[in-house]
Amino acid sequence: xxxxVGSKEASKRRPLPDDRLKDMLYTLKLCRYFDERMExxxxxxxxxxxxxxxxGQEGTHVGVAFGLEPSDSLFATHRDLSxxxxxxxxxxxxxxxxxxxxxxxxxxxxxxxxxxxxxGNRTFAVISHLPIAYPVACxxxxxxxxxxxxxxxxxxxxxxxxxxGRWHEALNWSAVHQLPVVWVVNNNQYxxxxxxxxxxxxxxxxxxxxxxxxxxxRVDGSQVLxxxxxxxxxxxxxxxxxxxxxxxxxxxxxxxxxxxxxxxYMPAELLERTMADLDPVRNFEEWMLAExxxxxxxxxxxxxxxxxxxxxxxxxxxxxxxxxxxxxxKGLFVEDGYWDAEPGRGGGTExx
Amino acid sequence: MASRAVESSAAGHGAEPRGxxxxxxxxxxxxxxxxxxxxxxxxxxxVYLLGEDIGVYGGAxxxxxxxxxxxxxxxxxxxxxxxxxxxxxxxxxxxxGLRPVAEFxxxxxxxxxxxxxxxxxxxxxxxxxxxxxxxxxxxxxxxVRASNFHSTNPExxxxxxxxxxxxxxxxxxxxxxxxxxAVRDDNPVVYLEHKWIYRRIKEQVPEDPDFLIPxxxxxxxxQGTDVSxxxxxxxxxxxxxxxxxxxxxxxxxxxxxxxxxxxxxxxTVLESIAKTSRALVLYESYRFLGVGAEVxxxxxxxxxxxxxxxxxxxxxxxxxVPFSPPLEDAFLPQxxxxxAAVERLSAW
Numbered sequence: 087x088x089x090x091v092g093s094k095e096a097s098k099r100r101p102l103p104d105d106r107l108k109d110m111l112y113t114l115k116l117c118r119y120f121d122e123r124m125e126x127x128x129x130x131x132x133x134x135x136x137x138x139x140x141x142g143q144e145g146t147h148v149g150v151a152f153g154l155e156p157s158d159s160l161f162a163t164h165r166d167l168s169x170x171x172x173x174x175x176x177x178x179x180x181x182x183x184x185x186x187x188x189x190x191x192x193x194x195x196x197x198x199x200x201x202x203x204x205x206g207n208r209t210f211a212v213i214s215h216l217p218i219a220y221p222v223a224c225x226x227x228x229x230x231x232x233x234x235x236x237x238x239x240x241x242x243x244x245x246x247x248x249x250x251g252r253w254h255e256a257l258n259w260s261a262v263h264q265l266p267v268v269w270v271v272n273n274n275q276y277x278x279x280x281x282x283x284x285x286x287x288x289x290x291x292x293x294x295x296x297x298x299x300x301x302x303x304r305v306d307g308s309q310v311l312x313x314x315x316x317x318x319x320x321x322x323x324x325x326x327x328x329x330x331x332x333x334x335x336x337x338x339x340x341x342x343x344x345x346x347x348x349x350x351y352m353p354a355e356l357l358e359r360t361m362a363d364l365d366p367v368r369n370f371e372e373w374m375l376a377e378x379x380x381x382x383x384x385x386x387x388x389x390x391x392x393x394x395x396x397x398x399x400x401x402x403x404x405x406x407x408x409x410x411x412x413x414x415x416k417g418l419f420v421e422d423g424y425w426d427a428e429p430g431r432g433g434g435t436e437x438x
Numbered sequence: 439m440a441s442r443a444v445e446s447s448a449a450g451h452g453a454e455p456r457g458x459x460x461x462x463x464x465x466x467x468x469x470x471x472x473x474x475x476x477x478x479x480x481x482x483x484x485v486y487l488l489g490e491d492i493g494v495y496g497g498a499x500x501x502x503x504x505x506x507x508x509x510x511x512x513x514x515x516x517x518x519x520x521x522x523x524x525x526x527x528x529x530x531x532x533x534x535g536l537r538p539v540a541e542f543x544x545x546x547x548x549x550x551x552x553x554x555x556x557x558x559x560x561x562x563x564x565x566x567x568x569x570x571x572x573x574x575x576x577x578x579x580x581x582v583r584a585s586n587f588h589s590t591n592p593e594x595x596x597x598x599x600x601x602x603x604x605x606x607x608x609x610x611x612x613x614x615x616x617x618x619x620a621v622r623d624d625n626p627v628v629y630l631e632h633k634w635i636y637r638r639i640k641e642q643v644p645e646d647p648d649f650l651i652p653x654x655x656x657x658x659x660x661q662g663t664d665v666s667x668x669x670x671x672x673x674x675x676x677x678x679x680x681x682x683x684x685x686x687x688x689x690x691x692x693x694x695x696x697x698x699x700x701x702x703x704x705x706t707v708l709e710s711i712a713k714t715s716r717a718l719v720l721y722e723s724y725r726f727l728g729v730g731a732e733v734x735x736x737x738x739x740x741x742x743x744x745x746x747x748x749x750x751x752x753x754x755x756x757x758x759v760p761f762s763p764p765l766e767d768a769f770l771p772q773x774x775x776x777x778a779a780v781e782r783l784s785a786w
Contacts (some may be wrong), residue, residue: 112507191663195565204533215557221523222558225530225538232512239530252553255520258525262518331765416461418564418601418626425567 145366149313246277489541521551615651654701660694
């Protein structure tokens with residue numbers, strides 16, 4: 087039941103082979119770039135719907151999802167698109183979803199980061215009512231335990247979710263039934279506009295783990311390898327039948343709750359200091375350079391690959407048609423076969 | 439219609455054992471439900487049960503008595519009191535290929551799991567195409583002096599959450615055939631048992647392990663020519679009692695049992711109206727925006743040319759279910775109320 091606070095030793099070691107570390111850098115930079123470009127398009131009025139930036143929290147998202155096998159499942163929130171991208175979602179189909187196109191993973195039936203790809207990448211399609219996916223993760227883990235197939239469910243929520251009854255229900259249940267689950271709390275210090283001190287009285291979220299009879303650990307979300315090592319430990323424990331664990335990964339939400347929120351309730355000085363010192367993407371890039379795992383030229387090449395991937399995704403999304411409007415009532419129940427067949431492709435490609 | 443008998447023993451908060459069919463092969467509604475679950479669990483390894491006190495104890499109403507010993511703790515899961523997570527576990531395990539049947543101790547407590555039911559379970563297939571073969575069983579309804587928080591008829595709440603099928607059986611055979619269909623259905627089904635019926639109604643129930651009644655099929659429980667009484671659940675029994683009494687006074691009431699609220703078998707209802715030209719919509723959910731409100735509107739839209747009288751509704755008032763026997767009796771439609779309504783309609 088130990089609660090570890092803010093250790094930095096993870097960044098002193100190489101817990102992964104160099105090619106995997108390079109993949110990790112690519113993923114971090116892709117997630118950051120995607121977040122920035124999508125916000126720019128949103129502000130230009132070129133993106134319909136909403137955006138929920140996860141900037142500054144990529145260390146948590148990439149760190150925990152990097153530890154999962156393809157057959158493990160991920161239950162995330164609207165803020166955790168980076169975790170889903172790490173799990174393997176195709177950026178082109180993600181972007182088609184943002185523009186409401188038929189080639190999005192959900193055929194236009196949900197938007198923005200309320201996305202998932204269960205059949206392909208084992209990610210749950212995000213639901214707004216957080217942490218509504220926590221009990222569902224218990225269900226997937228129930229199936230894994232029964233099958234004895236050493237699979238693991240990993241669920242992410244924010245600090246705000248820990249005030250909700252379902253957070254308690256799911257943690258308690260998972261401990262009672264010793265389910266193979268990893269509970270991750272991305273403590274970005276704000277639930278929309280509400281700071282930690284108005285959400286809970288304990289000093290850390292990790293220490294709550296003791297109340298459920300599971301290990302809890304607190305890690306620095308700006309250190310992706312520290313997050314990754316904590317995740318691997320918890321994932322392996324779950325795989326080996328050791329039951330659930332709680333990981334609190336501390337970061338700061340750099341942007342507002344959603345694209346419309348200027349977040350002027352957040353102290354400017356705190357944000358400036360965090361962006362200067364605790365940037366998970368830059369921290370990792372600098373460490374990779376200092377360790378000699380990548381050169382400046384490698385980093386430049388990665389940045390170019392990231393831009394190309396984004397541009398390809400954008401073009402793919404714009405070229406994808408909208409859903410067929412007359413399909414609006416289809417696929418509510420299984421028997422009409424809507425989801426078993428190729429969908430109708432509507433006309434028009436201009437953003438709504 | 440199979441023969442039926444009314445048990446003398448009280449239904450409701452029973453700690454009675456599940457028991458077996460009587461010697462003549464008749465089964466109560468409760469036993470028919472237990473048989474359906476047992477057979478489906480024997481048939482398909484993926485089917486499992488979860489709920490509060492359903493294992494060692496056998497369930498608050500003893501529907502699952504004996505299941506734990508036979509099927510084991512992995513397929514009959516006693517859960518913490520955590521309704522959101524009961525539903526969430528059902529959803530997550532269904533996503534991984536299992537076929538959960540979750541029991542709510544009372545339908546009233548479905549509100550404690552409402553978000554997972556109406557936000558996650560009902561919408562997930564429409565959003566994603568993922569199949570969720572989940573059954574939520576719950577004892578609903580009043581008339582057993584169970585008071586406010588143990589007498590709710592929640593069917594309109596769930597009928598108004600697109601993506602859920604909603605079933606309300608009234609007879610043991612229907613209960614069995616519909617539950618077996620629900621377990622085999624690849625969509626989420628809210629299966630609302632009526633606790634007033636549990637031990638009161640018995641009949642011959644088919645033993646064929648593949649005896650199924652399709653969801654979305656109504657049945658005419660009594661033929662008549664003057665007035666159609668469109669109803670479901672425990673009210674079917676009140677309607678049949680009223681129809682019998684009315685027949686002695688020369689009034690012929692037809693009783694249509696919807697059996698499923700979603701999908702709604704409009705055709706059987708409309709065929710009955712075409713025959714009788716008069717409709718009484720009788721239901722136990724609240725009158726205002728209750729199930730019968732939709733049925734009455736449907737009849738008005740689609741059978742207008744057949745109607746000789748306004749469509750009448752008979753249902754409880756918009757209040758919580760009261761406890762004191764005279765209050766609860768005033769709250770629930772009674773046989774005399776049904777007779778009076780049918781006679782009013784037949785006078786047109």
